[in-house]
Amino acid sequence: MNLSRARSPWVLHYDASSCNGCDIETVACMTPLYDIERFGAISIGCPKHADILLVTGTINHKSLRVLRNIYEQMTEPKVVAAIGICATSGGVFHQSYNLLGGVDKAIPVDVYISGCPPRPEAIIDAIVMGVEKLKKKGKEGLAGSAEASSG
Amino acid sequence: MSFAFSVAGILAAPFLGGLLAGLDRKITARLQGRKGPPIIQPFYDVIKLFGKESTYTNRHQVFYIYAYLLWMAMALLLLLTLQDFLVFVFALTFAEISLALAGFSTRSPYSHIGSNREILQILASEPVLVFLAFALYLASGSFMAGGLFLLGEPLLRNFPLIFAAVLLILTIKMRKSPFDLSSSAHAHQEIVRGVTTEFSGRYLALSEIAHWVELVIILFVVFLFWVDPWWVGILLALAAYLAEIVIDNIFARLKISWMVATAWGWGFGLSLLNILYFTM
Numbered sequence A: 001m002n003l004s005r006a007r008s009p010w011v012l013h014y015d016a017s018s019c020n021g022c023d024i025e026t027v028a029c030m031t032p033l034y035d036i037e038r039f040g041a042i043s044i045g046c047p048k049h050a051d052i053l054l055v056t057g058t059i060n061h062k063s064l065r066v067l068r069n070i071y072e073q074m075t076e077p078k079v080v081a082a083i084g085i086c087a088t089s090g091g092v093f094h095q096s097y098n099l100l101g102g103v104d105k106a107i108p109v110d111v112y113i114s115g116c117p118p119r120p121e122a123i124i125d126a127i128v129m130g131v132e133k134l135k136k137k138g139k140e141g142l143a144g145s146a147e148a149s150s151g
Numbered sequence B: 001m002s003f004a005f006s007v008a009g010i011l012a013a014p015f016l017g018g019l020l021a022g023l024d025r026k027i028t029a030r031l032q033g034r035k036g037p038p039i040i041q042p043f044y045d046v047i048k049l050f051g052k053e054s055t056y057t058n059r060h061q062v063f064y065i066y067a068y069l070l071w072m073a074m075a076l077l078l079l080l081t082l083q084d085f086l087v088f089v090f091a092l093t094f095a096e097i098s099l100a101l102a103g104f105s106t107r108s109p110y111s112h113i114g115s116n117r118e119i120l121q122i123l124a125s126e127p128v129l130v131f132l133a134f135a136l137y138l139a140s141g142s143f144m145a146g147g148l149f150l151l152g153e154p155l156l157r158n159f160p161l162i163f164a165a166v167l168l169i170l171t172i173k174m175r176k177s178p179f180d181l182s183s184s185a186h187a188h189q190e191i192v193r194g195v196t197t198e199f200s201g202r203y204l205a206l207s208e209i210a211h212w213v214e215l216v217i218i219l220f221v222v223f224l225f226w227v228d229p230w231w232v233g234i235l236l237a238l239a240a241y242l243a244e245i246v247i248d249n250i251f252a253r254l255k256i257s258w259m260v261a262t263a264w265g266w267g268f269g270l271s272l273l274n275i276l277y278f279t280m
């Protein structure tokens, strides 16, 4: 079970309010050069199917609601990775009046990746670290999630 | 054929289907210049899904997903025991309708679009199978698929055009480009995940397994065109499958109305022409 979990991290990408720099790098991971599918990771558009949520960009008042909604729809075990310095802390925009700051202001974050934008290698690294967390959460939470699903 | 053989076939079908799906992903990746996942990747995916939290929006949905899998297995059983081909077509249709109903039972608009498309796919593809049943009847004098083994010559010799029509609906059944519409499985995110948007965890895994069984079923139908000697049929089915993967990679997706038009126009046209030509 845990091996399968490690070999098949399905990734959901959400752009909270990024400048698109991080998004391009995230999508670059799926191109032939980096090809994260060789690790079993595919980009999936549906929160109910996803294991890892990659968030790029800072959180503002509009994207807060959307992000929380997506996070709640994801099924356990799940991991959130903040991609880029904006998602980590707000970066150069952190004092802006319309922003809340990093992703961790809205939902619990497991992996932080800095860089503006981070290199695709770093994003793959985020997925690998996310997988480790996923395994740990899977071990701890299996009993709990079985209860939750039967309710 | 014996009972044990059929049971073994039913149990082996998901594994075979899973391997074929893995092969598909590998070949697709290679065609796109990527390294691609390991061949057993689909099994990793499904086992992982069984370990994930499984939510459902209502009980009907769960029922229909199980119905999808069971009717698929039923259709395979009917085919493996070489029963009446028409009954097989009904069982297959029932299975697919169950999938569409599972999509309709939720409130997500994406699911609904997916289910609508699924129904249209059934509408487009199923009549060709009925034509195939008719061809079977013309060739062997009965609807029993077993009659093919007594025929002495492959079905393909007399019905090449129906074979072409079956290849056409193979694309629809496999949910691949240019007809990858109902779950937009390969065109990521267009309607989220279509029919399967609201499935999660174990239920998504079950629907995935049912899809593998469906893959084996439709390849078995291709096999029926050349049952004697059997290895030619298997080669035929494999060749059709590989051609399908290549087609998937070189075609853009078509609109749903074009799918119905193509399937009815070409599928019906070729089948009818073949039957007329045979009966003349």
Ligand code: SF4
Binding pocket: A017, A018, A019, A020, A021, A022, A056, A057, A058, A083, A084, A085, A086, A087, A091, A115, A116, A117, A118
């Ligand atoms: S970290 Fe840099 S590249 Fe990424 S969203 Fe922020 S400003 Fe853009």
